Amino acid sequence: MKIALAQTHIEWENKDLNLCNAENIIKNCSTEKVDLVLFPEMSFTGFSMNTDLTSEDSEYTIKQISKLAIENNIYIGFGWVEDVGEKCKNQYTIIDKSGKILSSYAKIHPFSYSGEDLKFVGGEDVSIFAIDNICFSNFICYDLRFPEIFRTVADKVHSVIISACWPAKRSEHWKTLLRARAIENQVYIFAINCVGDIGGLYYSGDSCVVNPNGEIVEMLSGKEGIVIYEFIDNVLDYRKQFPVLRDRKEDLYQSLMI
Numbered sequence: 001m002k003i004a005l006a007q008t009h010i011e012w013e014n015k016d017l018n019l020c021n022a023e024n025i026i027k028n029c030s031t032e033k034v035d036l037v038l039f040p041e042m043s044f045t046g047f048s049m050n051t052d053l054t055s056e057d058s059e060y061t062i063k064q065i066s067k068l069a070i071e072n073n074i075y076i077g078f079g080w081v082e083d084v085g086e087k088c089k090n091q092y093t094i095i096d097k098s099g100k101i102l103s104s105y106a107k108i109h110p111f112s113y114s115g116e117d118l119k120f121v122g123g124e125d126v127s128i129f130a131i132d133n134i135c136f137s138n139f140i141c142y143d144l145r146f147p148e149i150f151r152t153v154a155d156k157v158h159s160v161i162i163s164a165c166w167p168a169k170r171s172e173h174w175k176t177l178l179r180a181r182a183i184e185n186q187v188y189i190f191a192i193n194c195v196g197d198i199g200g201l202y203y204s205g206d207s208c209v210v211n212p213n214g215e216i217v218e219m220l221s222g223k224e225g226i227v228i229y230e231f232i233d234n235v236l237d238y239r240k241q242f243p244v245l246r247d248r249k250e251d252l253y254q255s256l257m258i
Helices: 015-031 060-072 141-145 147-151 168-185 235-241 250-256
Strands: 002-007 036-038 075-083 088-095 101-106 128-131 134-140 159-164 188-193 195-198 201-210 216-221 225-230
Touching: 002 015, 002 188, 002 201, 002 216, 015 036, 015 060, 015 225, 060 075, 060 088, 075 159, 088 134, 101 128, 101 134, 134 141, 141 159, 141 168, 147 168, 159 168, 168 188, 168 201, 168 216, 201 225, 216 225
Parallel strands: 002 036, 036 075, 134 159, 159 188
Antiparallel strands: 002 225, 075 088, 088 101, 128 134, 188 201, 195 201, 201 216
């Protein structure tokens, strides 16, 4: 399976321009026979708290992306802001080649340090889905700091997608935590971040692929671009050679929780 990480400079709060730019990226990925192309968190607005402008209740973005998925025969992952009433949800949706929603995940942990919790309500469910018989899950940005939710999917998936708007000043945290989540769960990580000056913050990108051994096998830093990775699912081989997960004591862990 060919997976593309589209590391973009998101034009601040300019949904239509970013969708136009995404259309060109998607077409290029289709030409390269990519199966799945992934965009960063809040893909077409940037990480904005201006939910009066960015939020949707008519699924405008989903309709636009669904059309592109059909036209280009490609799976597309993208972030958007869903209007759910008093607050919003920070969503990441996967559209399949027929234009249907394959998965939609709401960020469980709003980033209170930046005030995200004032405008967004956290999701309550994980998402597990399959593409070409390979099981995936996905999380969003700040979720990366909470290993518990990764454990809930570790025995069910072989790969985790993490979309983000992760600032450069904490880039070492980003790379370290991505490697940790890959190692402790023995999964592939496909991590996609934005890049450049966006809404007053600088993002270094560092979109990457991490294998179950914690090795960063592809990375793009400091510039826009597309990382294309030929994904061969050999997770069972890693787990057979070093069977860490079978030693988990789930019942004991639950009894120790207060």
